[in-house]
Amino acid sequence: MSPHAIEIVPTGANNWWKESTIYQVYPASFKDSNGDGWGDIPGVIEKIPYLHSLGVDVVWLSPMYDSPMHDMGYDISDYEKVLPAYGSVADVEKLIEACHQRGMKLLLDLVINHTSDQHKWFQESRSSKDNAKRDWYFWRPARYDQDGNRLPPTNWRGYFAGSTWTWDEHTQEYYLHLYAKEQPDLNWESAAARKAIYDSAVRFWLEKGVDGFRVDTVNKYSKFTEFTDAAITDPKSYVQPAIAKWCNGPRMHEFLREMYDEVLEPYGDVVTIGELANTPDPEHVLKYVGAEAKQLSMVFHLDIGHVGMGGLEDKYIFHPWQLTQIKSIVGKWQSFVEGTDGWTTVFAENHDNGRSVSRYGSDAPEWREISAKMLALMNVALTGTLFIYQGQEIGMINAPRDWPIDEYKDIEGLGYYREAERQTASGVDPTRKERIMDGLRILARDHSRLPMQWDSSLHAGFSTGTPWMRAHDLYPEINVARQENDAASVLSFWKQVLALRKEHRHLFIHGAFEVVDFENQQTFCFVKSREEKKALVALNFTPESQPFTQATVAGEMKLLVSNSPGSSLDTLQPFEGRIYVS
Incomplete structure (x- = not known):
């Protein structure tokens, strides 16, 4: 057993990660310590006291591994090295220690559906058809049409547009990549490949003392390897949406259980948070997150981030949404674990989506702070493990609309x-x-990747050099330094409500959820309950005053917190949020 191993928490226990608040750091954009325009791990270490003062318990560090950076580090060329621009393995060890010294924990991103095409495994795999690692990736011969034109093995459309197959001249076959062509998919059907993944990507970092992983694209390891064509839903294109061909394949649960039994369990209560796309059935999700299943601690249900998006071929065409969509999504993933041994997550932002204030509130100058606080109230009152994305705690917003495509x-x-x-x-x-x-x-994903806004100095205090992405035009108005000593700021409000979340953990973290007045398209009201205790949460999602339909019930309860103190009981002010308890 590893020297880092700790006592294994029995199934059904209140694991440490259930009541934790987890803060996601996107390292390229968080803090640059050396002026080269890239955030780095020494910069993260420098800001650990800030994160501790915010009230977060866990830092989740997005990919910092060695990489050609075609997809911001999700194309990993060596799991056991750190991208030099970010620092070194020794720097990660210092970060682990900085977190542990303050009673905090550190999570890394686990990206094991694919590697970079520069990874030594893929370099060997593509070297010849009879290489020992050939089957560590998916290689297939070409097809040909009636005119003799070469075609990919299937008509699948990838996530980044275009085919999921790329032709390799050297070995005269295609290889599979669900994402960019520089990100070939690993073949989990190969036992040798799985063992190498476990040793290099997982055990290596557990031995360093990391406390768990956010697990990227977790339900794509098992494909439907018959590799049949997808149905034609876009007659104008050869490539077709084919998600059903690679999500939740036949060996998915087998693979995750193997990784849990052979790799994770010996290290104690290691947390794993899976990115679980395209799995709408709660009964299916419980197969991943039930404690008895011993596969994943919890998963991200990506529906909330997809509000306003189209399907795969039209993902970035905006579709106006109604508040009942958000109510349905929140209610579904709040309720599905009640009475089970499963667990759930709470989040409104991450590195793959636009900023929540701009999407669900309002980034107009007169509303951005109050709507940021309203969204904070919603998040802290919901059951599950809470995740905050860097800059969310100061109300960072989307890039200005007049920025040209060149800034993306x-x-x-x-x-x-x-x-x-x-x-x-x-x-x-x-x-x-x-x-x-x-x-x-x-x-766009770019909105969440703008440099963190620390102060009003050049480039928002992110870097003394030229940042890899332009800082937001409003950084002199929206930054940490300006908010830290302002009791009325978004940052101060987050600190207040994070403390309240822990104080009332039985209701907010563990409570049963019930939506009230579902059809109302202006306000979102819900009840949290556990035993004899209750909380009523009221949220106005509009820039107009709205009647408070639950005023009679609220009048018999205690007002715990509001982002608009002094308003009348019967009326919710624009973007007002309140929590009552009894």
């Missing part, structure tokens, strides 16, 4: 935009470029 860096968003340019230029879809750009202004 994300491979996915740019892929959709370039595809739209071609379709517009060819006349296939004359308005598509304009519609995609409008969607990117709201939904």
Whole structure:
């Protein structure tokens, strides 16, 4: 057993991670310690006291591994090395120690559905058809049409637009990649590949003392390996949406249970948070997160981040939404673990979505702070483990709408935009470029990747050099330094309500959820209860005053917290949020 192993918590116990608040750090954009324009791990270490003062318990560090950076580090070339721009393995060890000294924990991203095409495993795999690692990835021969033109093995459309297959001249076969062509998918059917993954990507870091992992694309390890074509839903294109061909494959639970039994369990209560896409059935999700299943601690249900998005082919075309959509999503994933041995997550932001204030509240100057506080109230009152994304605690917002496409860096968003340019230029879809750009202004992953806004100095105090991404134009107004000593700031409000979440953990973290007045498209009211205790949460999602339909019930309870103190009982002010307890 590892020297870091701790006592294993029995099934059904109140594991440490259930009551934790977890803060996601996107290292490229958090804090640059050496002026090269890139955030780095010494910069994260420098800000651990800040995170501790905020009231978070766990730091989740997005990928910092060695990588060619085609997809911001999700294309890993060596699991056991750190990208030099971020620092070194020794720096990560110092970060682990800095967290542990303050009673905090550290999580890393676990990206094991695919590697970089520069990883030594793939370099060997593509070297020849008879290489020992050939089957560590998916290689298939070409197909040919009636005119003799070479075609990919299937008609699958990938996440970054285009085919999921790329032709390799050297060995005259195609390899599979659900994401960019520089991110070939690992073949989990190979026992040797799984063992190498466990040793290099998982055990290596558990031995260093990390406390768990956010597990990237967790339900794609098992594909449907018959590799049949997807149904044609887009007649204008050869490639077709094919998510059902690679999500939740036949050996998915077997693989996760093996990783739990052989790798994770010997290290004690290691937390694993899976990114579980395209799994809408709660009964299926419970197969992943039930304590008895021994696969994952919890998962991210991505529906909340997809509000306003289209399907895979139209992801970045914005679709206006109604509040009942959010109520349905929140209610579904709040309720599905009640009475089970499963657990759930709470989040409104991450590195893959636009900022919550801009998407669900209002980033207009007169409303951005109060709507940020309203969203904070919603999040802290919900059952499950709470996740905060860097900058959310100061109310950071989307990039200005007048920024041109040249300011956008994300491979996915740019892929959709370039595809739209071609379709517009060819006349296939004359308005598509304009519609995609409008969607990117709201939904692009870039918005969450702008430099963290620390103060009003040049580049928001993120770097003394030129940042890899431009700092937001409003950083002199929205920054940590300006808010730290302001009792009325978004940051101070987050500190207050995070403390209240722990004080009332039986209701907020563990309580049963019930929505009230579901059909109301302006206000979101819900009740949390556990034994004899109750909380009533009221949230106005509009910039107009709204009648408070639960005023009679609230009048018999104690007002615990409000983002608009002094308002009348019967009326919710614009973007007002309140929590009552009894």
